[in-house]
Amino acid sequence: MISNLLNNAVDAVEEIDNKKGIIKVEYRVNGDKVEIKIKDNGKGMPKEMAEKLMKGEKVGTSKKSGYGLGMEQAQSVLKAIKGQMRIESKENVGTEFILTFPKVKKPKNVADKIEIKKGNTVVILDDDPLMYKIWKEKLKKYNKEITLKFFKKGLEALKYLKSLENKEKVFLIADYELQRDINGIDVIEKAGMKDRHALVTSAYLPDIKDFPKKSEYLKMFHKSDIVDISVEIKG
Numbered sequence: 001m002i003s004n005l006l007n008n009a010v011d012a013v014e015e016i017d018n019k020k021g022i023i024k025v026e027y028r029v030n031g032d033k034v035e036i037k038i039k040d041n042g043k044g045m046p047k048e049m050a051e052k053l054m055k056g057e058k059v060g061t062s063k064k065s066g067y068g069l070g071m072e073q074a075q076s077v078l079k080a081i082k083g084q085m086r087i088e089s090k091e092n093v094g095t096e097f098i099l100t101f102p103k104v105k106k107p108k109n110v111a112d113k114i115e116i117k118k119g120n121t122v123v124i125l126d127d128d129p130l131m132y133k134i135w136k137e138k139l140k141k142y143n144k145e146i147t148l149k150f151f152k153k154g155l156e157a158l159k160y161l162k163s164l165e166n167k168e169k170v171f172l173i174a175d176y177e178l179q180r181d182i183n184g185i186d187v188i189e190k191a192g193m194k195d196r197h198a199l200v201t202s203a204y205l206p207d208i209k210d211f212p213k214k215s216e217y218l219k220m221f222h223k224s225d226i227v228d229i230s231v232e233i234k235g
Contacts, residue, residue, distance in 0.1 A: 032102060078101065085099050
């Protein structure tokens, strides 16, 4: 949706003469609302056209004239997420699209921090070598308080965890998707780590097998959020 609106803005500024084409994108969160603005200093559009677009009506226009392209798809997306679009435009001055939609509530099982007890062994299960480096760097300041142990294969991590007499001194950080092996949730379940784990995934929740049945105990976060995840060591 954003890509289509940006393409429209580019088409609009390409037609202006005697001034530099400028496109601005703004994003802000206001309470429980999210707002995205896409503003250009292009050719603008008649008021009647803007009103039709806001109503979701089709407007006969060519790519050269700027707007209309992708608007049906944008309206469809906004309708699906209960959003709204406002258009402020003035011919030969520019156009601003203001998209407003509800802020999505974070699922209760999505974590924003990891709590680890002092003296714990932190088992990190991930088949991506880069993730080893990221976790090692992120946790290095706790080297005197925790011990790190890495595994690339789920079955090897599971064997190790099952061999431990006291799992209360272990915390598992497991990737969900593991190549040619059992997944991270399987390891969490079979090793009895339901209350001492963090599941790391790049998958969307609907793509996780049987997620609704397992959401009660899963504590997870997206791989892209690792940098922002805080780690707290408790005594």
